Amino acid sequence: MPDKKVTIQATRFDPDHDEKPRLQSYEIPFSDESMVVLDALNYIKSHVDGSLSYRWSCRMGICGSCGMMVNGTPKLTCNAFLREYWPRPVVVEPLNNFPLIRDLVIDMDDFMHKLKSIKPWIIRKQEIPLGSGEHRQTNDQIDEFRQFSECINCMLCYAACPVYGLNNEFLGPAATALARRYNLDSRDQGLTQRLPVIADTEGVWECSFVGECSVVCPKGVDPAKAIQQTKLDTTMRFVLPFGNRE
Amino acid sequence: MTSEAHAAGREYRWRMPTSWWTRSRNYFFYVVREFTALPLALWLLWLLVEIKRAGDGPARYSPHGSAAFVVFSVVVLLFALYHSFTFLTLAGTIIHLRVLDRPVPPSLIVLSQFGLWAVASGVIAFVLIWFGR
Numbered sequence: 017m018p019d020k021k022v023t024i025q026a027t028r029f030d031p032d033h034d035e036k037p038r039l040q041s042y043e044i045p046f047s048d049e050s051m052v053v054l055d056a057l058n059y060i061k062s063h064v065d066g067s068l069s070y071r072w073s074c075r076m077g078i079c080g081s082c083g084m085m086v087n088g089t090p091k092l093t094c095n096a097f098l099r100e101y102w103p104r105p106v107v108v109e110p111l112n113n114f115p116l117i118r119d120l121v122i123d124m125d126d127f128m129h130k131l132k133s134i135k136p137w138i139i140r141k142q143e144i145p146l147g148s149g150e151h152r153q154t155n156d157q158i159d160e161f162r163q164f165s166e167c168i169n170c171m172l173c174y175a176a177c178p179v180y181g182l183n184n185e186f187l188g189p190a191a192t193a194l195a196r197r198y199n200l201d202s203r204d205q206g207l208t209q210r211l212p213v214i215a216d217t218e219g220v221w222e223c224s225f226v227g228e229c230s231v232v233c234p235k236g237v238d239p240a241k242a243i244q245q246t247k248l249d250t251t252m253r254f255v256l257p258f259g260n261r262e
Numbered sequence: 263m264t265s266e267a268h269a270a271g272r273e274y275r276w277r278m279p280t281s282w283w284t285r286s287r288n289y290f291f292y293v294v295r296e297f298t299a300l301p302l303a304l305w306l307l308w309l310l311v312e313i314k315r316a317g318d319g320p321a322r323y324s325p326h327g328s329a330a331f332v333v334f335s336v337v338v339l340l341f342a343l344y345h346s347f348t349f350l351t352l353a354g355t356i357i358h359l360r361v362l363d364r365p366v367p368p369s370l371i372v373l374s375q376f377g378l379w380a381v382a383s384g385v386i387a388f389v390l391i392w393f394g395r
């Protein structure tokens with residue numbers, strides 16, 4: 017029996033020579049049922065075309081760096097099995113909604129800036145001296161925010177969000193989920209510092225609940241839920257007489 | 263900070279294709295959901311006109327009863343039901359309540375929203391029919 021093959025069509029873009037991105041086709045051996053899209057890209061890079069550029073690191077769904085569009089859907093390529101697409105060709109493109117630097121590598125500056133803008137660290141009005149011991153939390157208190165702390169910053173949710181695609185001023189799903197993670201943390205007192213960013217018109221109110229961010233999230237973070245809950249919370253703060261509590 | 267972008271020189275800017283909403287089923291139904299608000303708003307404007315005309319006294323009031331308007335109203339009713347249904351089913355995701363220090367299950371929250379919706383519709387129907395007699 018002839019060896020099984022799979023066709024990979026990958027985006028190529030050389031900023032020094034190309035006007036716009038184009039797809040390049042590679043036919044490579046599909047030698048093992050456990051092969052993922054990232055394995056196929058690594059095969060191309062090692063055996064066919066060493067100039068193909070893309071990001072990856074852990075190969076196990078942890079680092080969040082291998083996100084790309086696979087047949088039109090944002091996926092972690094280390095978690096997208098070729099067997100689910102074969103015998104159709106697999107089209108691998110850079111994540112939608114971001115500027116393209118080269119081949120499959122997008123510019124993530126905007127995302128990094130947004131993450132930082134919500135101050136993703138524990139803010140205390142007054143720091144407790146180190147010597148006075150740890151901030152204790154019950155399991156219930158951890159459960160309040162655990163889901164929102166699972167994010168691996170893969171940006172699949174931004175690639176799936178048409179609102180961000182149309183207006184990249186929008187704070188977006190992962191940054192809001194991260195803000196909610198800290199706002200729900202019993203040790204944190206930084207809500208009022210985050211409000212100007214999250215409750216802004218380009219914050220949660222820009223979201224019209226497409227919901228696709230939560231569909232594509234590989235970690236079950238449910239950023240759409242974080243955004244809608246933030247809308248409700250900020251509204252309550254505004255309308256209830258005791259809403260402005262810290 | 264020297265970003266990768268600066269090091270790489272020219273970037274290819276992302277542009278959203280106008281056909282983005284036809285690319286996935288979820289996008290399509292999202293656009294349909296958002297669109298339902300438009301005929302609904304038109305129907306409500308119409309209702310305001312009718313109320314204004316009714317205010318001119320019973321002699322001059324003849325409500326609009328053409329077949330086209332009835333069909334339009336039925337279509338708008340379906341849109342309103344679809345919009346309300348999608349909105350209320352999301353309540354379980356959005357509302358985050360604790361009673362006696364335990365989180366209220368999302369299904370119960372959704373159920374309570376539909377219950378409130380039914381009660382509100384009943385009250386409004388009663389008021390309209392009672393005063394309309």
Ligand code: SF4
Nearest residue numbers: 167168170171173233
């Ligand atoms: S919320 Fe989910 S999809 Fe978005 S960056 Fe985090 S892990 Fe990725």
Ligand code: FES
Nearest residue numbers: 074075080082094
């Ligand atoms: S390579 Fe780390 S998440 Fe895929």
